[in-house]
Amino acid sequence: MTHRSILASTILAIATVVSLPANAQDAAAGEGVFKRVCSTCHNAAAEGPRKLGPTMHGVVGRKAASVEGFRYSTAKRDADLVWTPEKLSAYLLNPREFMPGTTMAYAGLKSDTDRANVIAYLQTLK
Numbered sequence: 001m002t003h004r005s006i007l008a009s010t011i012l013a014i015a016t017v018v019s020l021p022a023n024a025q026d027a028a029a030g031e032g033v034f035k036r037v038c039s040t041c042h043n044a045a046a047e048g049p050r051k052l053g054p055t056m057h058g059v060v061g062r063k064a065a066s067v068e069g070f071r072y073s074t075a076k077r078d079a080d081l082v083w084t085p086e087k088l089s090a091y092l093l094n095p096r097e098f099m100p101g102t103t104m105a106y107a108g109l110k111s112d113t114d115r116a117n118v119i120a121y122l123q124t125l126k
């Protein structure tokens, strides 16, 4: 190993160690946000009582409007997109601006921290 690659792997190792607890904390904080704000309308479990909105189980990486049996709005069905963290952030900031015609009656999660945390939490639902 050259000095340079030792240095590079040391930096990588430190970055990994530093970022892990932070991510775990974000997801935990995000679970709080989800329970407080989203869980009235969304379930987090794959199986569970049907609520006003579709389940959030596995939503990150899922095609929009793809929960079997859920009656989505036309806007949602026509939105040909996959829920990446970036798309989720834009949607959650202002659902009706991002997706005019969505039936998600929610004004938006304006706090950048809350949005990042809730998305970190959604990523754990698989």
Ligand code: HEC
Binding pocket: 034, 037, 038, 039, 040, 041, 042, 052, 053, 054, 059, 063, 064, 065, 066, 067, 071, 072, 073, 074, 075, 076, 083, 088, 092, 101, 102, 103, 104, 105, 106, 109, 118
């Ligand atoms: C008042 C009820 C309500 C609240 C509160 C709410 N949602 Fe929704 N959500 C819905 C409905 C209804 C839909 C389906 C919308 C459509 O078909 O246009 C939806 C759709 C979604 C979708 C798209 C799912 C898919 O399968 O394409 C995501 C992602 C989502 N909501 C996340 C959230 C998050 C995260 C929160 C909390 C910050 C939240 N929602 C708060 C009712 C709600």
